[in-house]
Amino acid sequence: MTAYLLLLDAGPESCAAMSAVPARTQAHKLRRGFYQEPADALARALIGKILVHRTGQKEYRGRIVETEAYMGPNDLASHSSKGRTKRTEVMFGPAGHAYVYFIYGMYEMFNIVAGTTGKAHAVLVRAAEPMDGWEADLSGPGKLARAFELKRSDNGLDLTGSKLFLLDNPGDQAKIAVSPRIGIDYAKHWVSAPLRFFDANSPAVSKTRSAPPKR
Numbered sequence: 001m002t003a004y005l006l007l008l009d010a011g012p013e014s015c016a017a018m019s020a021v022p023a024r025t026q027a028h029k030l031r032r033g034f035y036q037e038p039a040d041a042l043a044r045a046l047i048g049k050i051l052v053h054r055t056g057q058k059e060y061r062g063r064i065v066e067t068e069a070y071m072g073p074n075d076l077a078s079h080s081s082k083g084r085t086k087r088t089e090v091m092f093g094p095a096g097h098a099y100v101y102f103i104y105g106m107y108e109m110f111n112i113v114a115g116t117t118g119k120a121h122a123v124l125v126r127a128a129e130p131m132d133g134w135e136a137d138l139s140g141p142g143k144l145a146r147a148f149e150l151k152r153s154d155n156g157l158d159l160t161g162s163k164l165f166l167l168d169n170p171g172d173q174a175k176i177a178v179s180p181r182i183g184i185d186y187a188k189h190w191v192s193a194p195l196r197f198f199d200a201n202s203p204a205v206s207k208t209r210s211a212p213p214k215r
Contacts (some may be wrong), residue, residue, distance in 0.1 A: 027167035032160055035096035035114055036119050039069035042114040048103045051128055053148045053164050060148050062128030062138055063169065065202035068181045069195040070111075072120045077187035080120035090156045091120040098164060100145070100155040107142030110181035112159065114126035126182075126196075129204045139204045174199040184204065 027050060035042060046067050053060045072080035079088050085170070090099050091113055099111040099122050108146040115121035129139040144150075150164075157164050177200040180192050198205045 002063075027169055029160070030166045030168060031096040032094075032096045035112060035159070036116065037095075037114060038119075039071050039114040039123050040195055042112070042121075043069035043123045043195065044176060045069040045123070046112070046123060046166075047176055047199055048169050048174040049146070050131070050167040050169050051125065052163065052167060053150060055149050058149075060134065060136075062134075062136075062144070062148070063131060063172075064125055064128045064166075065174070066125075066127035066198040066205045067196070068124040069114075069197075070122045070124065070152055071193075071195070072115075075187075075193075076190045076192055077181060077184040078120070078122070080122075084120075088120065091122050093156075095121075096159045098150075098154050098157040098159060100150055101154050103116045103142070107149055108145040108152060108153075109141045110145045110148070121177055127198070127202075127204050127206055129202060140206050173201075185206055 011033045012042055030049065036047070037045065044067075046064050046213050051062050051064055062113055072078060072081070073080045073083070075081060080091050082088070084092055087101065090097055091111075093113060095113050095118045096116055101111075102136055103109055109124060109151045111122045111124045113122050124141055125144060126141045128144055129148075130136045138147055156166060159165050178194045179196045179198075180194060181196045184191055197211055
């Protein structure tokens with residue numbers, strides 16, 4: 001099991017969150033600028049990064065292995081295609097915030113706002129690999145949000161804060177593959193858009209609509 005040193009933009013209290021690791025493995029918190037990319041570029045860049053959620057006395061961490069990009073109001077698969085509403089307001093805001101919504105009457109879904117304010121780009125985090133000996137099935141967006149204890153009350157959280165954030169992952173060896181997104185048959189000509197990205201070597205990736213790896 002690989003451990004990672006958390007180098008956070010915080011005071012001395014952050015030292016308690018650090019783990020002893022080889023010096024070459026240093027994971028830094030991702031800053032705002034990382035998220036200020038179009039959703040398709042961010043969705044690819046997120047593969048291999050580490051998602052961290054601190055809740056109560058617990059800390060959950062997972063390596064992201066599958067994402068989907070949603071490209072704003074013109075994208076018929078995106079919630080923002082319905083316009084600016086109370087539900088979608090966070091999508092139209094600044095990058096690097098959480099967009100969490102409820103679906104099918106049973107699942108929360110965790111997304112990351114991307115790009116430029118007003119463009120309403122977002123990335124759905126579909127799957128991850130649990131870390132630090134954590135035993136969890138994160139092989140789908142509903143499973144991931146449930147295991148990470150992500151709630152609708154987390155909607156709008158700043159991902160550069162100390163509760164819910166992402167770390168880079170130096171030296172990660174993801175084999176990135178691309179395919180159309182899953183479950184968007186209503187989206188007309190957007191159905192076949194290659195906006196799903198995943199690590200072709202990861203067993204945690206959902207198994208539908210896979211494609212040969214592309215770099």
